[in-house]
Amino acid sequence: MLTISPIADTPEAALERVLPSAPYLRRLHETGTRGHWRDALQAVRDIPADLPEAEAMTVMRKAKAQLHLSLAAEDLSGILPVMSVTRALSEFAEACLEAALRVTLARRGVGGAGIFAVALGKMGAYELNYSSDIDICVFYEPGVFMAGDYEAGETAQRIARDIVRIMQELTGDGYVFRTDLRLRPDPSSTPLAVSTRMADLYYESVGQNWERMVWIKGRPTAGDRESAARFLKILSPFVWRRNLDYWAIGDIQAIKRMINSKVGRADFETVSPDVKLGPGGIREIEFFAQTQQLILGGRQPELRDNSTLGALAALTKAGVVEPDTADELNTAYLALRNLEHRVQMRRDEQTHIVPAGEDDRRDVALMSGYDDLAAFDRDLQATRRCVQAHYDRLFAHEDRALEDHSLGNLVFTGVDDDPGTIETLASLGFSNPSAAIDTIRNWHRGRVPATRTARGRELLTALLPGMLAAMGKTGEADEAFRWFSRFFEGLSSGVQTLSMLLAEQTLLDDLVSTLALAPRLAQILSRRPDLLEALVSNQEPSRPVIDEHVSFDGALDSWRRYHREQNFLIGHRLLHGLIQARDAGTHWSDLADDTIREMAAAAERETANRYGPRPGSWAVFAMGKLGGRELTAGSDLDLIVIYDADPMEAQTWYTRFTQRLITALTAPTAEGDLYEVDMRLRPSGGAGPVAVSVPAFERYQNKDAWTWEHMALTRLRPVAGNEALSHQIMTIACEAIVSRAAKDDGTIARDVSDMRQRLYREKPGKGLWDLKTAEGGLVDAEFVVQQDMLLSGKPEAIRANTREAIAHSTLPDAERSMLIEGVTFLQSLQQVHRLALGSDVQAGVMPEGLKDRLCRSVGVDSFAALEAEISSLKSRVHALCAEKLHLPATD
Template identity: 70%
Template sequence: MLNIRPLAATPEAALATALPNAPYLRRLSERTEARSFEAALADVTGLPADTPIEDAMRVLRKAKAAVHLSLAADDLSGQRDVMQVTAALTELATAAVQAALRVALGSRGLTDTGIFIFALGKMGAFELNYSSDIDIAAFYEADSFDGGDRTPGETAQRVMKDVVRLLDETTADGYVFRTDLRLRPDPSSTPLAVSTHMADLYYESVGQNWERMVWIKARAAAGDSAAAARFIQRMSHYVWRRNLDYWAIDDIQAIKRMINTKIGAKGLENPAPDIKLGPGGIREIEFFVQTQQLILGGRNPALRDNSTLGAMAALRDAGIVTGGTAEALSVAYKALRNVEHRIQMRHDEQTHTIPADAAEREGVAALCGYASLAEFDRDLLQTRQLVQEAYDGLFAHEGQQDDANDIGNLVFTGVDDDPETVRTLDGLGFTDPSRAIGTIRNWHRGNVPATRTVRGRELLTAILPRMLTAMGETGEPDEAFRWFSRFFSGLSSGVQTLSMLLAKPDLLDDLVATLALAPRLAEILSRRPDLLEALVSGDAPVPPRADAATNFDAALDDWRRYHREQSFLIGHRLLHGLINASDAAVHWSRLADETIRQMASAAEAETVRRYGEVPGTWGVFAMGKLGGSELTAGSDLDIIVIYDAPSLEAQSWFTRVTQRLITALTAPTAEGALYEVDMRLRPSGRGGPVAVSLSAFERYQNDEAWTWEHMALTRLRFVAGDAGLGASVLTVAKAAIAARAEKDSGQIAQDVSDMRMRLYKEKPGKGLWDLKTEQGGLIDIEFIVQEAMLLAGKPECIWPNVADALKGIPASTAEPDPDYGVLEEALTYLQALQQVQRLAIGSDMEADEIPDGLKDRLCRAVGAEDFASLEARLADLKAKVHEIAVRKLHLVATD
């Protein structure tokens, strides 16, 4: 155990011995008149109210210097023990705050009626150290404080600005106390002085358990004592609850658990620890005392002592802590506070950290009375070990906690970033821990709907360790936190969702991974947090049923809600391996087909309502990836509309229904949008009508279509509308393709080769993870099968789906072709990777930018053991595909 020894028998001798190791005290001794503590304090307490502010600042600063020098001498010689020193420092602070308020009011000709200041934290408990800042909170009663020629609120702010200046501003004479008012209610949005009415509302509605801890130590320090007494009487009902529900107790214990109790040898054996915030430090003793006071003090007033050692004794007397533990922790507390004082005597810095440099540390050890640094280091370690062992034992009844709580400090209370929490988040991979800490601190203040209730805030505290751990495990914690913030801010009420996440830890892990790795899904969740319930229930969404009474806009909104839910569930199952990546295209395409049918029906009903009955038959046909049932997340829809009608005037009606269909599919409503639609594959492309007649379609395909258009036509598939017309259109398309083959004299092969070479130049590949346009990518495979189908010249040898074509083409020929087996394998591999890639990132992706969590999911999609083997296999397959493409498409070798 640490044994702090006097440096000499008299204050003068002790101070002289200390000066070589305490530059701050040396400077004070050179420029400060030596006076007793009592004499210096009298200068402060006797400062008249009409003293000019500049003069008052000089008096306060000179008195502070004299007090520091006098107390240091008494401290180092053992004339005052550590708690007497902290009490004396606090007396100075209290007198200084009183003087500052007195002068600030006096300069305006005002009295302190209705305005008062509370000391909080160490100042409230008479436990200040040499370089403490002082935590204060100022309040005014709007109906009794005289604001002079301004409102009470405006004057109160001006008065407190002067108070802060009198105490905090650094002049040639130094400063008095660093002054912190951030423990007032909601400091980010309230003025320096808060009305008592606003404070009452705040603490009744969104006050937190850690703020109750703050007010345990509260003490009226300056101003109107009667008004302060009224206020603290009201606050006592907030601080001391006779009955705590389960959630309040769990929240208090969760706050305790966030101060890590399992740092291990590395944390304890660090020779340069933070003796306040680090493991085995001062805060662990303070925190234990305060948590027990919060839980038990409502029923037992004897536990309400606002000092750490007084409360420890009360806990001992009540039988809550054994006498041995209370004594050991009390001795350790005083020893650590002594070391804290000697650290701060050296440079007057607000630090609690033992210097890492051995020579600097020897200076601290010497001020503690140690001749040997090794002996000091040993005793400090033993003291901290004792504290942590006792601290762990005091909460042993809580049982085993989730491993997520063992990651390090996670403290989001108070107003300053806890350095150990910064280190914890840094270790989890956060690039900006302070941003995350600040956001969580605001959540705890009730700044989002989910935490505006006490239980919502308590539930948030309970899930934070596992949530942040899960974010670290994704490899993209900043991204996960950013999306979780959007999701969390979108909750209208947090209790139900947070309770669900607390009860189902796997769901929390699932949510965090989804938010981090799939921004597309994160966007959906941020708009519809209730979709989490769909994951838990496992119930499939029920498609809306439109009828004649459903108007067009309502039908669009109803379907968009259903579509968003289905899209989320498909994407979620794909991301988490609940459906095979190779099967995902079927799910996406089926949803698109269903959407087109529903929107076509709604468009038709609206067009009939506006322009009369349908003048014929019509159908919607898929092309491209939709035609091949190969959609990925976020795919647009390649469609064409074909109609058959006897009247030439029908063109106008079908143009209108097509435009309405496009609107139904693409227009953003209050419920979002569905798809991007591309109709450029219709006859004559952008220059042609949006709806084409069957006769015009047949004529164009037989007389005008280019080779590339017939390549695209191999993917034509009927989706919605009149089934008879659908069959007719497919017959026309296949016949046109066959007819081209019959009259081909080598032009098809030449055109396909030219097109592929042009694409290489116009859309060069972007590297290994360009799965589509790069050499050996999906376009190579598509060109190979489309050329083969065009050259076959048989209607029965046309398959819209590439995988079906790869099976069907070799089966329709007499000679076996081993190339198609390679292409099948490559297609399955590329499409599986593309499904996960498009869901998570989009089309562009670089290997060094892929989060570890996403790498795992890519590996799972193709059954790879690790990412390195995945990339090796991908490169090998793309090389083989490109070699086959060069041979079959007669390509010129490319670099």
């Protein structure tokens, strides 16, 4: 174990020995700084309130130089033990704060009642080191400070700024202490001085367990001590919970894991460790004590000592820590604190890292009483190993599942970015680790709905190692984090979802990869996180039973619950290659068909209950993509309702029926929505009735329909309703198309060509990834085959599905093969693309994982090769379209 020994018998001799290797102490000595540290402390305590600020600052800075040189001499000679040194430094910092506040209040003409500073961290525990900054919070008590003056808050801010400036401004005499106010409640959005009322509300509502650990060491250090005592009493239930629930313990355990994950043997072999934050360092001893204080201190007040060694002693006396363990940690703590001082006093640097250079390290070893550098290195390593052995045994009974993530540091507490955490995130592929750390820190502060409860924040802490590991596995950690953030921040409540993800690591991995591939699904999942349960169950959703006993509204809600699970599962399977992209249209269309049948049946029952029995019979027909069984994620439905009954008696009933069907398919309920419905392809479009009688349909198709309407009619397909009526309507449609071909005088070809040119103008292509409307896209192929069906006059050629229509067309074999191959290729890409990104056609927004999935959907090796193939294919398809439709040449 490391043993720090005096290097001389007297302070003067100790200084003489170290001055050559300690530039800071040498400078103090050469500038004539003399006197005992107690005199320096008293000089600051004696600063009168009416002393001009500049003079007070000079007194403090000169006193600090005197105190540092005197303390170093007594420290190195062994006159003062290390904890007496830290106390002297802490008392000096306290005296400086008191003086700074005293002078500031006097200069501003404000009374001191109701304003105070609380010391946290090492200062709060009288454990400051030579080059520590000081962590404080400045509070004011409303109604006491300035007697409730409405300007009290603003005045308190100015006083806090003055104190910080007096303490840390660099003058010709140096500075006193770097002063950090960032441990105050929510420092990014609160002023420098915080009202006690606001602080109480913050800690009661969103205070975190790491903040409870911070406040273990809190103590009044300057200002109105009575107000400070009242505030700390109010805060006590936050710090010391009498009943600590399971999730709080889990959070504390997770913080322990995150503070310093195992980073391997190599860190113990280094001769230049961080004796504070590294494995086996001071932080682990502090955490060893504070963690157990948090868990037990609520019911055992005797454990609430705010010093590290005092806490160890109290835990040992209470039988919580074994005496041998306490002795070894006590010895290690004193040695490491001593070493920390020797590292810092050489140059007055706020560092905790033993120098790597052999000459510098030998100087530190000599200041520690070692003549043999190898022995120094060996003893330091042994001390650190001893500390971490005890640290690792802490919570030995805890669930080890999450310890599989040996990632390195993952610290999101406090206000500064932990360097080890930045390194860990960078190793996972994060290009801007600080941005991710800041986002997670805000989550911990309860700034999103999912973490506004203590349990939500505790679950997040436990989840983070697995979540970040999963993001690293995607190969694009930034994208995965960005979309997970959207998902996470969109959750209305986090406990259930986070619990599920914590219990199912495979589900967490799946979720992260899904969100990285498909931003569109991130938005869906953020609104409906319950969809994750469908993945956990690994079973098909149970189809609801909707009969005459179920109300219309009940039918809508019941089917929406089923539909969103089934819809999500289809998308998930498509995204992860569990169904082929070329077949996805069939899966989406089957679900839509089922939905139409169920909702039409519910609409019929509702209409009959309200307006009497159904007259005649009805059928619902699909057109467009649904007609061709080519739906994609998010497609709307093109529908026609046709009935067989006397229009004079039945039109009103079927209008009401159709309106209820549309409502059933489109209306958002508490359970979500289903589809957008477009009925503009019915006879007479938006000007015609929503439900069409058989005679009206037949008359329109044979006498009034335009060429483009017959093109659309080629994709007519019955979905629900009376089978005989469905067959009758399909016959009418086929005969109308065949009849048009028989009477054609060249009009069909002209109309088709004119229409395609018009669409080029009205819906110009949006680039390479516009797979639908751009030149060479799916619309070009559809126009070619639909023109062929209209011109052929062959009933067997009329097919709603584009690929089937191409196969049965009159086109030459080579053209058929090219078109089938091209349509299959483009539809496959469109399926994955629409699922992941919706209608956005810009390649630049695609995550890298999505690019890989698109390549795999069509069997292409690289994204560059894929884009080249898209370009080539679209050129061939457009060339054929231009030839068949007699399109004019374009530049």
